[in-house]
Amino acid sequence: GAVVSQHPSRVICKSGTSVKIECRSLDFQATTMFWYRQFPKKSLMLMATSNEGSKATYEQGVEKDKFLINHASLTLSTLTVTSAHPEDSSFYICSARDRAGGNEQYFGPGTRLTVT
């Protein structure tokens, strides 16, 4: 149980385009989902916390107009990187907390974004 999927696993896009990443909880309902990014050999950096049916809470320094988060259902959250730049290239990982469980967060497999 507690499986989280992400799609796509890998994406290459051109500067100026937008990319959407989907995060799904497959076998549980997630009232809260989290979006992280991670640069090579660096720590996880929380970008935003997403609660179903409400606006995401962004961490300091994360541009909400650039990283659009939608959490429309209890099993799906999306992150859209708008007007992508090469410096947005990173490993984006979502996690989800089981509505019926404890405080554990289960991570998706991640999406590697490369902006050319």
Added chain:
Amino acid sequence: QKEVEQNSGPLSVPEGAIASLNCTYSDRGSQSFFWYRQYSGKSPELIMSIYSNGDKEDGRFTAQLNKASQYVSLLIRDSQPSDSATYLCAVIPGGYQKVTFGTGTKLQVIP
């Protein structure tokens, strides 16, 4: 002071030995504690959660929590080369819903 502190390592142990990974945290009101394993290029995988003082065992893994000392550890018995990864300690500070991660300890199990 960092909220969650871990030695970055690498911690090298021979195959079959016990690996001991340590973590300290600053918020005395923290109630939830987790250990994640992250292989290079992959996302974190939950190994253990612990909420009460004492030991919690799951297979070769034992998590230990001491709230008075604000200390949580992970023991890996009979270490295998496949255990080589970065281990992340994670804590939910009191009154918050988001997890604070340590920077991780890199473990190398030498065959």
